[in-house]
Amino acid sequence: MHIGLNLVFLVPGHTGGMEVAARELLPALVAAAPDVRFTAFVNREAAAADGPWHDTMPSVTVPVHASNRVEWVRGEQVLLPRLARRAGVDLVHSLGSTGPGWGPFAKVVTVHDLIYKHFPEAHFGLRSLGMRVLVPLAARRSDRVIADSQATRDDLIELLDIPSSRIDVVPLAARPPRVTPAPEAALRGRLGLGDRLIVLSTSAKRPHKNLRRLLEAHALLPAPRPLLVLPGYPTEHEGELRDLAAQLGVGDDVRFLGWLEEEDVEGLLGAAACVAFPSLYEGFGLPVLEAMLRDVPVVCSARSSLAEVAGDAALLIDPEDPASIADAVGRVLSDASLARDLVVRGRAQAARFSWQATAEGCLSTYRRVLSA
Structure with missing residues (x-):
């Protein structure tokens, strides 16, 4: 053959x-x-x-x-x-x-x-x-x-x-780690992340990835807010997202980082308190399993393939409801027991693939x- x-x-x-x-x-x-x-x-x-x-x-x-x-x-x-x-x-x-x-x-x-x-x-x-x-x-x-x-x-x-x-x-x-993650302290200093909790979303900056509603959800979180980190290559849509963050008053709580080397992405995953993936549509959703494989709790859209990929190992949200997204992120950040349970479930879910x-x-x- x-x-x-x-x-x-x-x-x-x-x-x-x-x-x-x-x-x-x-x-x-x-x-x-x-x-x-x-x-x-x-x-x-x-x-x-x-x-x-x-x-x-x-x-x-x-x-x-x-x-x-x-x-x-x-x-x-x-x-x-x-x-x-x-x-x-x-x-x-x-x-x-x-x-x-x-x-x-x-x-x-x-x-x-x-x-x-x-x-x-x-x-x-x-x-x-x-x-x-x-x-x-x-x-x-x-x-x-x-x-x-x-x-x-x-x-x-x-x-x-x-x-x-x-x-x-x-x-x-999931894609297993292939590089040594950038050390967290050095990464935070180089990217200007300070010492706040990090909510990470490794989504392309395109409308269907639903980052607008993630920003709206972030504005609903009580101050002091975690830092929402959005790496990835710039697109035409990014300008709209930056403008929205400013309008919502969360410009200082969001970092648009551009394209990063793999070592830095792995370092961000290691530093993140939560990965948020509110996409409106995915054929599979690799970032969900990749976060789970790296022991990061996941908040995930229940749309298209994402519910079958995430199983019971993520907090599933209505991606069109910013309050639903904010509630799930807030729960993960404030409830250490829930976060630990999601990590354990996520590791088992990723192992099924x-x-x-x-x-x-x-x-x-x-x-x-x-x-x-």
Whole structure:
């Protein structure tokens, strides 16, 4: 069995949770199936960067820069099928929700979410158009579709009319720590965090992540408030969030930190008294499990996939109600017994997910397709 892995979408450092999933899945696949031949198909950006597509398997460079959306589409829809045919793969697994619509090989696509259906404003310009066209194309022309969660499976059935018999649910898992966390005292000093309790939200600054209501909830907490820390690359939406924080009178209680190195993110997780994840929609919600794996209590939206990922190990909130968010955060910060219980439950919940299980689920899908 020769499996091609479509990573043409992956621009290192710019692809979010899909990049995390790909980086974790590739070595897990190789470990779970040493008898299977894998070939990774990568763009020029990934070819020039470190990654498991070099370390664990042979790779083929699709000669496009995927940071250019037109080039990405050309690479995936025109060049990849030719290169995969030349490499002699039996099946191409596309890991980024889109995939080639043709080619003399079997096809599997992992659709992480249908956010473009629920929140069209989450993507802009050509990417938005691409999602509307390419995700349905990949889902309908693939032999089987993998969904990260039951919620995404339900969306595929309801919104794209994909038969349930063609969908396999294969959950992801938490990314384990791979670096030494930055020391807390030095980190607090360097980032200007002082000595206050930290509420951390590792969400992209996009409207569906619901940071507006998190700010509104923060304003409802009694003074002296904890410090709300919002790392992550800047977006157009960040300006609106900064303005809102000022209007609410909590500008001094919020830190917009920009993009951070992994050591600093791990250090923030180690320093946080609570992780708040109030998203309105997620295909899976990796930050929830990652916080639990690091023994941080979690306050989490009950929407989409998040309730099934969090289980009974987080305080679930109504993400459209700032009072609900504020109440849950306040409870975690003021009740040490509750916080300890959430840590214990979270550790057990995170342990229910593993990249080995994710790899075995994908391999089961490959065998099912090829045996048919």
